[in-house]
Amino acid sequence: MENTKGKIKLGIYGIGLLMMGVIAISSSLATIGARFPELSQTMIQNLISISCIVIIPTTIVVGKLMQTFSKKNIVMAGIIIFIIGGVAPAFMTSFTAILVMRAVLGIGVGVCQVVSTAIAVEEFSGTEQDKVQGTLQSSQMVGLAIMVFTGGKLADIQWNYVFYVHLLAVLALILVAIMIPNTKPKKDTASGVVQKAKFTSATWGWIIFMFVLFINFQIYNVSLSYLIAEKKLGTAADAGLSVAFFAAGGFVMGLLYGKLAKIARNCTTSVGCLMLVVSFVIISSASNLNMCYVGSIFFGMAIASTLPGIFINTGMSVDTFSAGMAISAVTCAQNFGQFICPFIVNPLSAAISRGSNVITCFIIGALLAAILTIIMLLWGIKKNKKISLIKSPNL
Template sequence: MENAKSKIKLGIYGIGLLMMGVIGISSSLSTIGAKFPEASQTMIQNLISIPCIVIIPTTIVVGKLMQTISKKNIALAGIIIFLIGGSAPAFMTSFTTILVMRGILGVGIGICQVVSTAIVADNFSGVEQQKVQGTLQASQMAGAAIMVFAGGWLTEVRWNYVFFVHLLAIISLILVAVMVPNTKPEKMTTTGDVQKTKLTSATWGWVIFMFILFISVQVYSISLSFLVTEKNLGTAADSGLGLAFFAIGGIIMGLLYGSLAKRTKNCAIAVGCLMLAVAYVVIAFAGSMIVCHIGSILVGMAVSAALPGIFINTGMSVDGFSAGMAISVVTCAQNFGQFCCPYIINPISASISGGRSVNFMCFIIGAVVAAALTILMLVWGVKKNRQVI
């Protein structure tokens, strides 16, 4: 039994490697922008935003599919789609066609994001679930670290080589095929009635929170490369290293999440939001890549501190049958926030920059949003902790 659980964990972590595939090319945005001078900065940022918007309907569809199709088969399909959509742009020169393939990549990522967390909810509970969810977050960051670090260096060789970072999916494909059991979902209750999905008001609260949080989080992915170039702090490879430090911070916190949750209980999400606010201030005023890297580590730790608690509480807000769909909807909100970020943050930053860098103001606004969420989740967490006592 324990050996079977260990194998399932490896399969879950294999899927996790791809969950942040959206930002795999983030370190190379400015270089890609130079290759397509006719495209605006916002249009170049659509290489990140398009997958996010495609993920939104994908997560809802996957939530329904998981009620009738085994999660293993869904995961395998998602990984193959990720592999095709992610790697194909390396052979293309049309920006429009590349955007289309990025949309296909988004389908694969959307499947991976939902099915991985759903498999965790199906197979683990209590303290073990917290540990597995934290380690899933760590594997997610490890995948991001590999992709953004390799992507920065590949871009230095040739701009389109960055898309080859998505070949990481081959490892995930093998792990899922070998480690995850092909278990079909049960659609009937013990009385023989067909179960129906029921989302609660608490679930919708997490949906709204996740949306706002990831408007803030996405500032890092879409603005770091431009800020580094604008301030002459480094090259695309240096930005890639910064994003790798982000992932390293996430790995560290993911592995430590069990201890953090044990000490802070329901305040772990507030800790993550606070770290994000501090990190953005550090990056905004950074005068060197070293300081940027410190901020990047903090951003990664912040995301890994906040996400597990959000998904665990989302799963707990509904019955077991509805958990998959609840996780899908919250994941949908996460990606909708990422998509909306440049269309909300960029205009606001431009209107209040007052002669300062727009990218600088993006990080300042992101810090303010994160600080507000810190207060909200601290009040919620303290209240919940008192109820437990």
């Protein structure tokens, strides 16, 4: 039994390597842009944004598919789609065709994001689930680091070679094929009533929280390079190096998440939100690149210490049959928050800013993260007290 669980963990972590595949080519966007000089910078950036948009409906569709088909078959199909959408642009010269394949890649990433977490929720519980979810975050960071840095070196050789980084998915496909059991979902058909996924008020609360949190998270992704340029702290390459520190912070915290969750229990998510406050305060006041890198480390730690708890609590807020769909909805909220962030934060920053709009964006992010910290701290304290009373009813 223990050996079987160990294999499942390896399969889950294999999927995790691909979960940030959308930004695998981020370090090479300028190189790709040089190949298409007639296109604007915004159009080149669509190579990433179009994948994010496609992930949104994909997560909902996958949630429905998991009610009928085995998660193993779904994720294997998703990984194959990932490989096709990721590698095919290496053989293309039409930007439109490349953009279409990037949309296909988004489908594969969306499948991996939902199914990896759903398997973890289904197969593990308690402190073991905390550890699995934490290590899953670390595997995401490892996959991100491998693809971004390898992609940069490949692009230096030739612009289209960067797309070969998506071949990392072959390793994930092998791990899933060998390690993940082919278990079909169980449906309650004894009553003759078709079973449907049902969300509780707690489920909707986590969906809203994830949406707001990732509006905040996206501030870092879309604004850091502009802040570094505006403050004249470094070049675009220096801004790209922040990915290394972001990934390092996330990797370390992912490994430590189980211990953090054991100590803080239901207050763990509030600790992550607090780290986000620290990250944004450091970055907004940065006077040199090192401060930006320190802020990036805290940002990676914030992601790795908030996401596991959100997914775990979402899965626990519904019955087993509904868990997959609930996780799909939360993942959808995550990607929608990322997509809509610039349309909310940038106008707000411009309206209230008396100086730098970019710095104001990070200040807004710090304030919003502080509010989320307080909300989750109060929720966590209440939840911890409730659990303590259940365990010790005579106290």
